[in-house]
Amino acid sequence: SQQGEEDPQALSIQEGENATMNCSYKTSINNLQWYRQNSGRGLVHLILIRSNEREKHSGRxxxxxxxxxxxxxxxxxxxxxxxxxxxxxxxAATSGTYKYIFGTGTRLKVLA
Amino acid sequence: SQTIHQWPATLVQPVGSPLSLECTVEGTSNPNLYWYRQAAGRGLQLLFYSVGIGQISSEVPQNLSASRPQDRQFILSSKKLLLSDSGFYLCAWSRDRAGEQYFGPGTRLTVT
Structure with missing residues (x-):
């Protein structure tokens, strides 16, 4: 099963509002990364936060x-x-593995 | 700058036919390479990863295989496709262990 679990599974908000999505995981990590995927496309890396960091900002x-x-x-x-x-x-786990464990994702819809 | 290519973009194959998906990376050397499969509306399942030429680590499939004949080329193959092999196949590369991953545009495979 996937280690990462995002919630909510789906989120619909109005343009201008803030969107918050959460991720839980099970084992010790080296870092945690967030990616975005537009429908039918590859994933795009957004931000990486290391295990010794508590908060990180990038634009919005x-x-x-x-x-x-x-x-x-x-x-x-x-x-x-x-x-x-x-x-x-x-x-990305701390154990020296090259593996990444992806969560199940949150589908965000922003209404204009 | 680095670029990752995948082809074909879409593929419809009958059950029992062979498969070959290719991924190439430009603009970097000795990348870590990954093959993922994504079922509709789901997260990513790691299939194979490679840290060097001829070095392949298999995570899941019995019906699929991977090869890395050149430093920046990663190939996903099957001798006989199953219906359950349908999905969206993504190739990715990373510079460092546990670093950012960069994804290709993906191949949509439908096995009929």
Whole structure:
């Protein structure tokens, strides 16, 4: 089963509102990453947060990481219709593996 | 700059036919390479990864195989396709272990 689980599975908001999605994982991690996928396309890397970081910003994106709760959140502020996509978290374990474990994704729809 | 190519973009194949999907990366050397499969509306399942020429790690499938004949070329194959092989196949590369991944545009495979 997937290690990462995002919630909600789907989210619909109005343009200009903030969107928050959450990710939970199960094992110790080196870092956690967030990706965006437009329908029928490849994934695009958004942001990487290391296990010793608690918060990171990139433009309208804010990511938090709580390793004690094994969870992360992605906040998109002032959303736009172009933000409509699926968002996935991915974890890279500390064990030396080259594997990434992807979550099941949150489908975000931003209404104009 | 780096570019990742995948082809074909779409493929419809009958059950029992062979498969060959190709992925190439430009603009970097010795990348870590990955094949993922994504079922409709789901997250990514890691199939294979490779850290060097001829080095392949298999995560899941019995019906699929992968090869890396050149540093920046990664091939996904099957001798006989099953209906369950249908899905969206994504190739990705990373520079570092646990670093950002860069995805190709994907191949939509339908097995009929």
């Amino acid at each position: 994106l804010r990511v938090t990481l709580d390793t004690s709760k094994k969870s992360s959140s992605l906040l998109i502020t002032a959303s736009r219709a172009a933000d409509t996509a699926s968002y996935f978290c991915a974890t």
